[in-house]
Amino acid sequence: xxxxxxxxxxxxxPGGSLRLSCAASEFTFSNFWMHWVRQAPGKxxxxxxxxxxxxxxxxxxxSVRGRFxxxxxxxxxxxxxxxxxxxxxxxxxxxCARDVSVGLGSSPHYWGQGTLVTVSS
Amino acid sequence: xxxxxxxxxxxxxxxxxxxxxxxxxxxDVGGYNYVSWYxxxxxxxxxxxxxxxxxxxxxxxxxxxxxxxxxxxxxxxSGLQAEDEADYYCSSHSSSNxxxxxxxxxxxxxx
Numbered sequence: 001x002x003x004x005x006x007x008x009x010x011x012x013x014p015g016g017s018l019r020l021s022c023a024a025s026e027f028t029f030s031n032f033w034m035h036w037v038r039q040a041p042g043k044x045x046x047x048x049x050x051x052x053x054x055x056x057x058x059x060x061x062x063s064v065r066g067r068f069x070x071x072x073x074x075x076x077x078x079x080x081x082x083x084x085x086x087x088x089x090x091x092x093x094x095x096c097a098r099d100v101s102v103g104l105g106s107s108p109h110y111w112g113q114g115t116l117v118t119v120s121s
Numbered sequence: 122x123x124x125x126x127x128x129x130x131x132x133x134x135x136x137x138x139x140x141x142x143x144x145x146x147x148x149d150v151g152g153y154n155y156v157s158w159y160x161x162x163x164x165x166x167x168x169x170x171x172x173x174x175x176x177x178x179x180x181x182x183x184x185x186x187x188x189x190x191x192x193x194x195x196x197x198x199s200g201l202q203a204e205d206e207a208d209y210y211c212s213s214h215s216s217s218n219x220x221x222x223x224x225x226x227x228x229x230x231x232x
Contacts, residue, residue, distance in 0.1 A: 100178065
């Protein structure tokens with residue numbers, strides 16, 4: 001069964017940085033688009049970023065472009081999200097997700113349990 | 122990019138049907154057949170129920186169905202059951218940022 005385990009969340013001051021990781025297993029990691037989606041407490045889902053299988057194609061939400069960087073290490077089956085210049089409005093549960101099919105990049109299917117990022121002084 | 126528009130709430134009695142709309146633009150819902158629907162119970166990760174407008178992942182009951190007309194997509198849940206009570210989100214690929222966009226979410230209540 002597909003497994004996704006996020007880590008790296010925590011409490012950080014405004015302007016600070018965090019790097020989230022997502023360890024993937026039980027599927028051929030390099031074949032799939034991967035996604036980061038966040039959900040602020042009591043709010044809806046927001047697509048943060050996505051990356052294709054070889055890492056050459058990425059997309060970002062306007063609210064994080066220039067501050068966040070998505071990447072992947074296919075040798076380690078791990079997805080990353082480097083978050084710089086964090087703001088209070090970045091406070092959320094961050095989910096890692098795998099796309100539904102090989103080659104597609106528009107339907108996160110398998111989701112981790114999320115890692116909580118809190119930006120506060 | 123703006124979130125897709127969904128009604129805040131919908132409800133139905135057990136056994137009835139409920140339909141949720143998801144309205145976007147020609148840059149997202151209307152321009153691509155990449156509309157998905159997610160179910161989220163409190164404290165849980167979202168679950169994919171429909172992708173590519175009408176397709177169901179393995180294990181999703183056929184009580185869940187999707188459709189699209191123009192810039193509006195819809196999710197219909199037939200034969201409502203107590204466990205269908207949850208938040209539902211649509212999503213679509215968007216041409217504006219090489220990413221997707223989620224809907225505002227709809228809370229479905231089973232009366």
